[in-house]
Every structure is written in C-alpha cells, then in structure tokens.
Amino acid sequence: MQPRQKVQCYITREHSESLQVLVFEHVDYPEAGVQVPAGSIEPGETAEEAALREAWEESGIRELRVQRYIGKFHWWHAERREDHERHVFQLTTPQTLPERWEHTVSAGAEDKGIRFTCYWLDCAVAVQVLSGNQGDYLQYLESP
Secondary structure (H helix, E strand, O other): OOOEEEEEEEEEEEEOOEEEEEEEEEOOOHHHOEEOOEEEOOOOOOHHHHHHHHHHHHHOOOOOEEEEEEEEEEEEEOOOOEEEEEEEEEEEOOOOOOOEEEEEOOOOOOOOOOEEEEEEEEHHHHHHHEOOOOOOOHHHOOOO
C-alpha cells in the first residue's frame, strides 16, 4: 500500500530578532493541541500547490509564497495505523499580519466551518508545544 501524501507548512516571519512560526488552535476542539497548517495532497495537485492551499485554508492568509521545500519525510500515524509521506515547506507572506486572529475555514469538505485561533510563536517555544510531531522539522527553517 502506498503511503498517504501529506503536506506540512511552516509560515514564518522575523520578529524582534527572532524567527517565528504561525500556529493555531481549534476554538471548539482545544484537545487537538497547537498545530501548523497541514493536510492531504488532493488528486492532480502538486505538493507545492497543496501546501499553499492548506496554508490558506487553515490561516486565511491569501498572499503566500514558498520560501523553500524542506523535504519529504516518512511518518507513521500510529493512532490511524497509516503510513504517511510528509512534504514539508517553509512559507512566507508579504502581508503584515496581527499577532493573533480567529479564522473560520471556508473551503475543503472536511474542514469547512472549523474555527482556528492563529498566532505567532518563537520557534524555540513552538518546538516544545506543537502536536503530533509537527515540531520535528523546525530545525531546518531559515530566516526569510
């Protein structure tokens, strides 16, 4: 069986001489923990297209660009007993964004209507709090 193709996105910015990453929490499901935009690659979509789509859907940020492709990593999802290949991207935006905002997902069959609280964390903090091994690749980030 082929592994499920997934993307994971680190949207980054420089702030107060520190590299920060955008994270979010589910408003209605706090038990899901702190996360970064991530999801499945849809049929006919490249990994880069999926990364930009997922990041937009889960953050509401329209102007995103790929700073770099960090790589493809094998990951076993023990809870679902699924084999995944994660394509990890570092994204940036020219938009000036607030420190914190709420976003309601308006696209995607699975996530439509889900509410997220988005905010920035220093990477040194994010690596300690991100759920589901999402902090594993923060070490590969570069300043924008």
